[in-house]
Every structure is written in C-alpha cells, then in structure tokens.
Amino acid sequence: MFSVTVRDHMMIAHSFRGEVFGPAQRLHGATYIVDATFRRTALDADNIVVDIGRATDQLHAVLAELDYRNLDDESAFAGVNTSTEALARVIADRLADRVHGGHFGESARELAGVIVTLHESHVAWASYERTL
Amino acid sequence: MFSVTVRDHMMIAHSFRGEVFGPAQRLHGATYIVDATFRRTALDADNIVVDIGRATDQLHAVLAELDYRNLDDESAFAGVNTSTEALARVIADRLADRVHGGHFGESARELAGVIVTLHESHVAWASYERTL
Amino acid sequence: MFSVTVRDHMMIAHSFRGEVFGPAQRLHGATYIVDATFRRTALDADNIVVDIGRATDQLHAVLAELDYRNLDDESAFAGVNTSTEALARVIADRLADRVHGGHFGESARELAGVIVTLHESHVAWASYERTL
Amino acid sequence: MFSVTVRDHMMIAHSFRGEVFGPAQRLHGATYIVDATFRRTALDADNIVVDIGRATDQLHAVLAELDYRNLDDESAFAGVNTSTEALARVIADRLADRVHGGHFGESARELAGVIVTLHESHVAWASYERTL
Amino acid sequence: MFSVTVRDHMMIAHSFRGEVFGPAQRLHGATYIVDATFRRTALDADNIVVDIGRATDQLHAVLAELDYRNLDDESAFAGVNTSTEALARVIADRLADRVHGGHFGESARELAGVIVTLHESHVAWASYERTL
Amino acid sequence: MFSVTVRDHMMIAHSFRGEVFGPAQRLHGATYIVDATFRRTALDADNIVVDIGRATDQLHAVLAELDYRNLDDESAFAGVNTSTEALARVIADRLADRVHGGHFGESARELAGVIVTLHESHVAWASYERTL
Numbered sequence: 001m002f003s004v005t006v007r008d009h010m011m012i013a014h015s016f017r018g019e020v021f022g023p024a025q026r027l028h029g030a031t032y033i034v035d036a037t038f039r040r041t042a043l044d045a046d047n048i049v050v051d052i053g054r055a056t057d058q059l060h061a062v063l064a065e066l067d068y069r070n071l072d073d074e075s076a077f078a079g080v081n082t083s084t085e086a087l088a089r090v091i092a093d094r095l096a097d098r099v100h101g102g103h104f105g106e107s108a109r110e111l112a113g114v115i116v117t118l119h120e121s122h123v124a125w126a127s128y129e130r131t132l
Numbered sequence: 133m134f135s136v137t138v139r140d141h142m143m144i145a146h147s148f149r150g151e152v153f154g155p156a157q158r159l160h161g162a163t164y165i166v167d168a169t170f171r172r173t174a175l176d177a178d179n180i181v182v183d184i185g186r187a188t189d190q191l192h193a194v195l196a197e198l199d200y201r202n203l204d205d206e207s208a209f210a211g212v213n214t215s216t217e218a219l220a221r222v223i224a225d226r227l228a229d230r231v232h233g234g235h236f237g238e239s240a241r242e243l244a245g246v247i248v249t250l251h252e253s254h255v256a257w258a259s260y261e262r263t264l
Numbered sequence: 265m266f267s268v269t270v271r272d273h274m275m276i277a278h279s280f281r282g283e284v285f286g287p288a289q290r291l292h293g294a295t296y297i298v299d300a301t302f303r304r305t306a307l308d309a310d311n312i313v314v315d316i317g318r319a320t321d322q323l324h325a326v327l328a329e330l331d332y333r334n335l336d337d338e339s340a341f342a343g344v345n346t347s348t349e350a351l352a353r354v355i356a357d358r359l360a361d362r363v364h365g366g367h368f369g370e371s372a373r374e375l376a377g378v379i380v381t382l383h384e385s386h387v388a389w390a391s392y393e394r395t396l
Numbered sequence: 397m398f399s400v401t402v403r404d405h406m407m408i409a410h411s412f413r414g415e416v417f418g419p420a421q422r423l424h425g426a427t428y429i430v431d432a433t434f435r436r437t438a439l440d441a442d443n444i445v446v447d448i449g450r451a452t453d454q455l456h457a458v459l460a461e462l463d464y465r466n467l468d469d470e471s472a473f474a475g476v477n478t479s480t481e482a483l484a485r486v487i488a489d490r491l492a493d494r495v496h497g498g499h500f501g502e503s504a505r506e507l508a509g510v511i512v513t514l515h516e517s518h519v520a521w522a523s524y525e526r527t528l
Numbered sequence: 529m530f531s532v533t534v535r536d537h538m539m540i541a542h543s544f545r546g547e548v549f550g551p552a553q554r555l556h557g558a559t560y561i562v563d564a565t566f567r568r569t570a571l572d573a574d575n576i577v578v579d580i581g582r583a584t585d586q587l588h589a590v591l592a593e594l595d596y597r598n599l600d601d602e603s604a605f606a607g608v609n610t611s612t613e614a615l616a617r618v619i620a621d622r623l624a625d626r627v628h629g630g631h632f633g634e635s636a637r638e639l640a641g642v643i644v645t646l647h648e649s650h651v652a653w654a655s656y657e658r659t660l
Numbered sequence: 661m662f663s664v665t666v667r668d669h670m671m672i673a674h675s676f677r678g679e680v681f682g683p684a685q686r687l688h689g690a691t692y693i694v695d696a697t698f699r700r701t702a703l704d705a706d707n708i709v710v711d712i713g714r715a716t717d718q719l720h721a722v723l724a725e726l727d728y729r730n731l732d733d734e735s736a737f738a739g740v741n742t743s744t745e746a747l748a749r750v751i752a753d754r755l756a757d758r759v760h761g762g763h764f765g766e767s768a769r770e771l772a773g774v775i776v777t778l779h780e781s782h783v784a785w786a787s788y789e790r791t792l
Contacts, residue, residue, distance in 0.1 A: 002481045007519040009385045013277035013293035013334070018178045020237075022185060023332040029277035029293010031385050046414045047477035052520060053418060068287040070277070081179035085134045105416075121273045121295050122782060123139040124184055130133075141781045145673035145689035145730070150442045152501075154449060155728040161673035161689010163781050200683040202673070213443035217398045253669045253691050254650060255403040256448060262397075265790075266745045271783040282574045284633075286581060310678045311741035316784055317682060345575035349530045369680075386518060387535040388580060394529075405649045409541035409557035409598070419596040425541035425557010427649050464551040466541070517537045517559050546706045548765075550713060609707035613662045651667040652712060658661075 001112070004049040005037040006056045010063040014071040014082045021081075027072070032087065033119040034063060036095055044107035054104050062094045084118045088128035092116040096132055133244070136181040137169040138188045142195040146203040146214045153213075159204070164219065165251040166195060168227055176239040186236050194226045216250045220260035224248040228264055265376070268313040269301040270320045274327040278335040278346045285345075291336070296351065297383040298327060300359055308371040318368050326358045348382045352392035356380040360396055397508070400445040401433040402452045406459040410467040410478045417477075423468070428483065429515040430459060432491055440503040450500050458490045480514045484524035488512040492528055529640070532577040533565040534584045538595040542610045549609075555600070560615065561647040562591060564623055572635040582632050590622045612646045616656035620644040624660055661772070664709040665697040666716045670723040674731040674742045681741075687732070692747065693779040694723060696755055704767040714764050722754045744778045748788035752776040756792055 013029040036059045040049045066074075071082045080086065092114050099108050111132045119125040145161040168191045172181045198206075203214045212218065224246050231240050243264045251257040277293040300323045304313045330338075335346045344350065356378050363372050375396045383389040409425040432455045436445045462470075467478045476482065488510050495504050507528045515521040541557040564587045568577045594602075599610045608614065620642050627636050639660045647653040673689040696719045700709045726734075731742045740746065752774050759768050771792045779785040 001525045002485070003523045003525075004481055005521050005523075007386065009387070011288075011292045011294050011385070013291050020178050020180070020183050020185075024275075026332050027277050027334040028275050028332040029295075029334075030275050031293075031295040033386050043479075043481060046416050046479075047482045048416070048479045049481050049522065051416050053416075056519075068290050068292040070291040070293075083175075083178075083180045085136055085175060085181050086179045089134070121275070122271065122297050123188075123273070125137050126181065127135045127137075128133070129135075139782065141783070143684075143688045143690050143781070145687050152442050152444070152447050152449075156671075158728050159673050159730040160671050160728040161691075161730075162671050163689075163691040165782050200686050200688040202687040202689075215439075215442075215444045217400055217439060217445050218443045221398070253671070254667065254693050255452075255669070256401065258398070258400045258445065260398050266749070266786070266788050268745055268786045269784065280574075284574050284576070284579050284581075307743075307745060310680050310743075311746045312680070312743045313745050313786065315680050317680075320783075347571075347574075347576045349532055349571060349577050350575045353530070387584075389533050390577065391531045391533075392529070393531075403650065405651070407552075407556045407558050407649070409555050420539075422596050423541050423598040424539045424596040425559075425598075426539050427557075427559040429650050464554050464556040466555040466557075517539070518535065518561050519537070544706075548706050548708070548711050548713075611703075611706075611708045613664055613703060613709050614707045617662070651716075652665065654662070654664045654709065656662050 001039055001041055002043060002049050003037050003039045004052060004055065005035050006052060006059055007033060007035050008056070008059050008063055009033045010067040012066055012069055012071050016081050016083070018081065030120050032084070034059065034091065035117040036091070037115040038111050039113040039115070040111050044110065050108050050111065051105055058095065058098050058103055062091055062098070084120045084124070084126035085128065088116045088118050088126050092128045092130055096130065099132055133171055133173055134175060134181050135169050135171045136184060136187065137167050138184060138191055139165060139167050140188070140191050140195055141165045142199040144198055144201055144203050148213050148215070150213065162252050164216070166191065166223065167249040168223070169247040169249070170243050171245040171247070172243050176242065182240050182243065183237055190227065190230050190235055194223055194230070216252045216256070216258040217260060220248045220250050220258050224260045224262055228262065231264055265303055265305055266307060266313050267301050267303045268316060268319065269299050270316060270323055271297060271299050272320070272323050272327055273297045274331040276330055276333055276335050280345050280347070282345065294384050296348070298323065298355065299381040300355070301379040302375050303377040303379070304375050308374065314372050314375065315369055322359065322362050322367055326355055326362070348384045348388070348390035349392065352380045352382050352390050356392045356394050360394065363396055397435055397437055398439060398445050399433050399435045400448060400451065401431050402448060402455055403429060403431050404452070404455050404459055405429045406463040408462055408465055408467050412477050412479070414477065426516050428480070430455065430487060431513040432487070433511040434507050435509040435511070436507050440506065446504050446507065447501055454491065454494050454499055458487055458494070480516045480520070480522040481524060484512045484514050484522050488524045488526055492526065495528055529567055529569055530571060530577050531565050531567045532580060532583065533563050534580060534587055535561060535563050536584070536587050536591055537561045538591040540594055540597055540599050542599040544609050544611070546609065558648050560612070562587065562619065563645040564619070565643040565645070566639050567641040567643070568639050572638070578636050578639065579633055586623065586626050586631055590619055590626070612648045612652070612654040613656065616644045616646050616654050620656045620658055624658065627660055661699055661701055662703060662709050663697050663699045664712060664715065665695050666712060666719055667693060667695050668716070668719050668723055669693045670727040672726055672729055672731050676741050676743070678741065690780050692744070694719065694751060695777040696751070697775040698771050699773040699775070700771050704770070710768050710771065711765055718755065718758050718763055722751055722758070744780045744784070744786040745788065748776045748778050748786050752788045752790055756790065759792055
C-alpha cells in the first residue's frame, strides 16, 4: 500500500458542551495542524499516488471553509461538539467528496482511502480514517 | 476509525543483557517520549473518542510507576530486557487494564484498541498495538 | 551564557482590528506552543540555571490566566491587538514579575534574562526577549 | 503487533516527466528524511523486534546507493519517475531483500512487514508498506 | 527585542567544488526548510513586528527564484559554492532588499534585523544574521 | 554572523544530589538530543563555516565519551550534578578544545563561538554558549 500526505493548518474558535470538557466549555480556540493522507494500492501512470499540488490545493480549499472562524456560529455545526476527532471526520468526508467529484483528477478516483489527522498541540492529536 | 493520541514522557535508567546490545549492555538511560493512541469505530455521546483530560492523567499515572527509576531494580522486570518495544507493550497493557477497570470512564469501554509509541531519540522509536 | 527552556501550551480565542489582519479580523483562535527560556551567566550552587520543576509550574500558572479564554473579553487586553508577538511580551513580563517576586526561588534572582517564544503554527512563531 | 523504526536521510537530484509535475519537471533536488519501520507479531529471544544497530546500518547502506546522486543518471531508474512514493517502494524492497538475505540476522527472518516513509519537506511525505 | 518567524521551503539541485565536500562534489540536491526571522525593538501601530501575510509572501517570492532549479546553472552562483550557510546569506540579503524597497510595508522599515535559517536535514542546519 | 549546527544524541544514566531535584535524586536516565552550533563572522575559502562532516564526527567523538554510561561512575563528574545545562558546558568546552587542537581543520581556528543545546525531552532543553 502506498500513501502520500500533505500538511496545512487552520485557526478556529469554538466551545464545547458537556461537563467532560471542563474549562474547554468556555469560548476558546485552536490551531489545528492538519495532515491529509491519501492511500492507494498501486501507483498511477505518472508513478504517483496523487498530484501533490492538487492535494495541497484541495486540502487548503477544505480548510478555508473553516479557517479564521468561530465554529459555534457555523450552521454546519449547530448542536454539535466540534472536537478534534469530529473535525477530522468532517475534513476527511469533504476531501472524499472532492475526490469523488473529480477535483483531484481522474486517476485519483482509484484512491483506496483517506486519513485526516489534526494536531491540536504538541501533546495531543486525533485522526479519522475512511475508505474512498 | 477514529483515534485520539496524547503525549507524555519518562526518564529511566536500565541495561541490557545479550551481545546484540553492544555498549547498551552497560548501565545507561533514556528519555522516552510516549504517545498513547486510543482507537474507536464511532464517537461517544459527547462526540469524542475518549476524555482527553482523563487519557492524559491515566497515561501520566502509568508512566509515574516507571519514571525516574532504574528499571534493573524493578521486580516487574527481573530477568527481562526492557527494550523500547517491550516497554511499549508494558505501557499499552497497563493502559488497557485501566480502561477495563473504568479509569477512563464508562464510554471508554467501547474503545477498540490502543497503540503505544516510545521515541527513544530523534532517530529511533518503537510501538506496540493491541485490541481492547 | 547558560539557558534552560520549558515548553507548555494554551488555547485561546481572539480577533484583531486593522486591515493588515485580513480574515484574522474575524473571531478565530489559536493554540500557542509556549517556550520560556531563562538565561544566566553562571550556574547556582545546585549546578543549575533554575529549578526546572518550578519553571514548569510557573509557566503553567501564567498560561492558566489566559488558557481556554476569549482574549477579546479580557480587560487586560481592552483595545489591544493580542498578536503572537504582543502575547510573548505579556507572558515574559508576567514571568519576570514572578522571578522578582521569589516564585522561582532565591537563586533565580540571579537570572539574567528571559525569552518567550509562541508557536502559532508549524510555519509561524514569535518571540520577546528581555533582561531581568 | 510490535514495530521498531529507524531514521536516516539522503540528498538527491532528479527531474520528473509529465505535465502533472509542473516546475518539478526541471532538474531540482530533495533531502529525504527516511523512516524504516519493521513489524513483527512477537518479540525474539532478546525481547526485541530487530537489532536496532543492524537496522540502522542496513538502512544507511541502502540509502548510500542513492545518496549524493542525480537519479536521472542512474540506470535503475531509466524511464521512471522517481517520485517520493516510488522511492519509498524502492527502499522498502531493497530492505526486504536484505532481510531475506540474512543481513538483519537470523531472528529478523520472522519480521512480518516493513513500512518506509520519505519526508520530502515539513509539509509533504509518502509511504510504502509491504509484507516480508 | 521582538521577533516574528515564518517558514517555507525550496527543493534545489547543486554540486560543490573542493575536496572538503567529499561525495557532495557530485550533482545532488536538497530540500531546504527556510525560516526567516524579522527582529524589531518595538511593535508598530498595529502591535506587530511585521505583517505576517506579507512576510510569508515575500519569503515565498525570494525562494521562488531558486526553487526547482539546478543552482549550478544559475548565473548568480557562477564559481560559487552554494553551501547551506552561503544560501542563508543570499536569502537574507534578498529579503533585506525587499524590506528596503518597501515590499514589507512602510512600518517594516523600522525592522532591526533579519535571520535566515536553512534546515538541510533533521541533523544539520545553518543560519545567517544581519542588521537592516 | 553565520552559523552551522549538527545534531546527534547520547543516552546516559545519572542521579542528582539536592532537594530541589525531587524524584530525580533517584538513579534514572536521559536521552539527550545534542545540537552543536558553530559561529563565524565570515565564510572560509570553501564558502563554509566549518566542514560539516568533521563537525559531525567531532561531536560524535565527544558524545561517545559519555554515551551509554552511568555518569555517577565517571571520575570527571565526581561530586558534580550533571544537570542538562552543566553537560551542555562540558560538551561545548570539549568541542572548543578540539577546535583549538586542530581537529576541525585549520580554517576552523577562525570560528567565533560555539553553542551546545541538549534536549532532555519534548518539553525541556538547556544551552551553553561560549566564545572560541
């Protein structure tokens, strides 16, 4: 199995609901360093997993929809705790939609899966992995 | 599949028995940067894999049993080479016991697995992965 | 010259005023990985720059006053852009006050200076350096 | 499952053929930080996955065949795009040959698999994973 | 003293002349992770050292003149060993020219100095520091 | 001012004397990731600060005198707390002796200074800086 990973980041505000979150129930924020990994069983005709330029651009486009925002005000997240692991899934699913929509190019339709990892600090990170 | 990882560290002394270890047969030591990853197929009612505060505290508690010690003097490791990979298993198993014992909270009983990675330097690390 | 550095982090929300900030004028947030460096020309009687346990605790105490907060709501920052570099100074000054107040121990009164670096992402960070 | 990883690097020149590569069609170069991970279901008689000294030496030997070279001039890569993911496979396969050839020691014949990751920058990396 | 640092990278080919360089006399290449640090004694009216967006864009523009090239073919480097430390100076000087030329904005004319660090691998890097 | 830095590591056991050290008074250990920085005002005839191969070898030779040892048993450290900052000075002084002794080559006699940084974990490090 092959994989290619690209890294970008976003800076958001949000708050959590539930006693388990302690002081994180207050409005605060995070920089998420975001790694998007694309997996594939065989390389394409150019000998690559995915066009790394397109992968970088598509990840940036997905993050731009969230970046520099207060997620508490986004209708997409109404009533939802935007935990690091939940955001990893949101980003993975949006990347999957873009793969299926052809934004990564034709050969990318053969991608096997995607993994998204969000680093919230130097001591904590979360991932979501799915098939394509 | 979702995962959440927390990082901590410990500083121990030890020595190894066996020619394969060369100069590491002498009493020396290591800082282990320890990453504990908790895996789960679906998020819980709070939209998380595990309470990250509890995960941090439980990892710290497990490492506190080893930290600032000479492992050669610990009865738990009598006659055992405390290699990085062997210690990764010890820590993973102790975390698993704490998950099963309810120390991570009730919802954590649905965790699928745990991975423990010990970084012994900037150029070497080892992992152990198990189900829960 | 000797130095010792300890690392911690905080997660805050804030917004900026001024066209130069572009989309960062919206309410957003950041994880700041915070490095506090203490400098000294000669080691103390224990052969150290500073008690690293105390340094860790004091940095954590200073960050706890900011962590998990919306800085736009803090009276200390009324009318002030809480840029990364400005926050570096705030933290350095508060650490300096604690050194002068004896919170780092008597021998720490001989510290020569402090440097605070805030990493806002994997591609941007800012520092403030001052004497003590 | 256990794993042990060792890290080294190489510095090569190359160019790519195909419009997808844009400016990377020009002769340029890369530092690849190379992580080789060895996997095993049970530890050997010394309580290790693999002799980490041998693993380090063997990885270095494999990289030495590529290091400080223009890959466009290497017959092994004639007509082949030496993408990061393609090079990950080359290195993994060469490591596998050396495991099978006994260069990692007898007990290493029980290794289950190898993963090779090449970091081409702080924002992009690629992997190849195979069984042994 | 305040500072702000931004990070980018470039991927180049080159060779060195001189026995001291050993195998690096052959055509090879490098990824340079490039950190540009801007220093200033007092913050500007916006409470910043420099517009981080402009700093990022200007660093990228300077690196684009070198990126994806064989430096042996660049007239600017004819007869010159493009060592990591020498390239750090080239980039620092070009950034300084752009500060003086107003590309960083009017307030940036008060910058005190610039430091450029090029990381050529996980185990080696070089810097050049100058006043503005 | 130019600088070049090389990185290596060592793994030692030791204990501390003094209440300030708390549990670190017990025999324990550390991996130190060691960065040695060489500074110089102008580049030499080869356009470099120092032969990076020699710098790497010399740093390794200095660390080999300490690596895989219990520092409590080394006569050089009798009655001395081998704190991270104290070890940084020991290594810097030994590197300085080797520069003065010609082990870095003739041109290295023009080096202006050396800085040694020891990372004891992902959250703590110490440095010593001296002239040459």
